Amino acid sequence: MGEMTNQIVVAGGSLAGHSAVAELIGLVPDADIVWVTGERHRAYSKPALSKEFMQARNEIAELMLPGIECDLDRLRIVSRSCASLDSQAQAVELDDGERVAFDQLLIATGARARMPGILQGVRGVFPLRTLDDAVAIRESLAGKPKVVVIGGGLIGCEIAASMRTLGLEVTLIEQLDSLLDRPFGGAFGSYFLDLHRDNGVKLIMGGKVDRLTVDNGRVAGVELADGSRIGAQLVVVGAGSEPCTQWLDGSGLDVENGVVCDAYLATSRRGIFAAGDVARWTNPVYGIQMRVEHWTNASAQGRAAARNMAAAFSDRQELLKPFADVPYFWSDQYGQKIQMVGWHQGHDHVDLDRSGDAPGPLARFYRDGRLVAAAGINVPRIVMKLRRQIEEEARTLQAA
Amino acid sequence: MKIIVDRQRCDGNGVCMGIAPEVFDVDDDLYLHIAENIPEDPELRARVRQSITSCPILALKLVED
Incomplete structure (x- = not known):
């Protein structure tokens, strides 16, 4: 090369970004890497948040992913968020106004918890997505609150199980007539209902939340569309998540329920790749586009994108490989x-x-x-x- | 190459088994068995290292020869 040092920007400080940076350090020794991490915490393990961490079976230090060993001249870690992308000029603008130019960019900005408007802005009501969410929920357990969980998906069911394991009174409200319907494709429907009932969760199936009742700015209960009211001092909302792509508005990238990528995790713009919860790629195993929001996918996809970026970057075609993967996730309940x-x-x-x-x-x-x-x-x-x-x-x- | 598992932490989630089934085996009691001798095959060893860094509860540690 000789002239200018190439610069790679990795946007996103969670698992996909972490595994990409770790891989890139080894693969492209002649490039500078800027890692825009967003969250104030180092990369950490999310699967434990609703399970071991919620049950106080481990602590924050045990969730932290290992630091990345590298010469600090080559890796700059920026604890800011990305505000916009100029894909023509190949630059990312950060939320403090700094522009960071790149030769290659990995978009790994993940997803955020969906929080319906009627559930926002009330103390004692939390989504669960980040470590800060999990810490806030854990801190509110000291007074042995009555818990209402809204949503019978993975997060909702794991939270209900963790809260029951801690001996708290739990009511779970789900709009559908079955639990974990989407993640498990409707299989084991009655098994999941029995599992939670047998463990003492009060299930309200087909329940529609109308509004929260609030006392002095704190949640006091949940009112359902049928007029019934359930008292609660703690409400945890598991209403799914949405990819963090707002900062890509106007960038010219193809974005539709995630950043659209080909089988190589390359986006519609040259030099720009995506990985993790934010990426919607064509999986050669199935020949269709999918967006997967699970640990193993983020980890493997971050690494795969890094290899394909390195291939394009250093003309090492042997590194280039489509990301063909059979998704995997698990849940622990009782x-x-x-x-x-x-x-x-x-x-x-x-x-x-x-x-x-x-x-x-x-x-x-x-x-x-x-x-x-x-x-x-x-x-x-x-x-x-x-x-x-x-x-x-x-x-x-x-x-x- | 030797792998150490923290039994207090390991919950048998099977991520390691998904990446390197030749070395990691979670049985139906969710107990993780790890192969004693890991062949010198570099491709396999790369996957073993990947399994270790991919453990969501950071229960695995590698001791290189």
Whole structure:
């Protein structure tokens, strides 16, 4: 090279950004890296927030991901947020007005908790997405509050389980008639209902939250559309999340429920890649676009994007690889390990196996006769075997 | 190459098993078994290192030879 040093900007301080920076340090020794981390905390483990951390089984220090070892001349860490992107001029503008030029950019700004308007601005009501959210919830547990959880998805169910494990009184309100419907594709519906009921959660299924009742600026309860009222000193909202792409408005990037990428995690603009919760990429395993909001995806995708950036950067074509991955996530509730591999969306057939050799229930999801996803409870070996089977079948299909 | 697992922390989430099933095996009691001898294969060893850095509860540690 010789002339100017190339500069890579990694936008996003969570897992995808962290794993990308760690990988880039090793792959492109001749580039400067600017890591725009946003949050005031170092990168930390999010899966534990609703589980071990909420149950006070671990502390903040134990959540922190290892620091990145590198010559500080090469890596600049900026605890600011990105305000806008000028993709023509190849520069990111930070929230303090600084412009950071880049030759390559990785967008890994993640997702934020969705918080419906009627639930905003009241003390004692929290989403759970960040470490600060989790700390605030934990601090409010000291007075043994009555807890209402709004939303029966992954976060809602894990919070309900953690709060019951701590011995608190918990009511969970879900609009649908089943729990964990979206993450587990409708499998195990009655199992999840029984699991939470047996552990003492009061379930309100098909419940629609109308408004909060507030006393002196603090939450006092939740009112439902049918007129009923549930008292609560703590309300935790699990209403899903949305990708953090506002700062990309006007950038010319293709953004639609996430930053649209090809199989190589490259966006519609040259030199700009995306990874993690914010990325909507074409997964070669399924041949469709998907956005995955789970730990393993953020970790693997950050690394994969870094390799593809390095390939483009240093002309090392051997590094270039499409990101073909069978998504995986798990949940822990009352000591039950619930696992999901693959992409069940669009399946046309489910096989439920409650007998057989499996010690727990197992579901296989098919589309056009092909295995696309599997979920199981306390059957990690079988689930992981099915994950490999999905991978192998995809490889065979691609080769054909 | 030797891997140490913090049994207090390990919850059997299986992320490591997903990346390097030749080395990590979570049984149905959610107990993690780790292979004693890890072959010299560089590709496998790269995946083992990746498993360790990917553990969401930071329960794995690597001791290089």
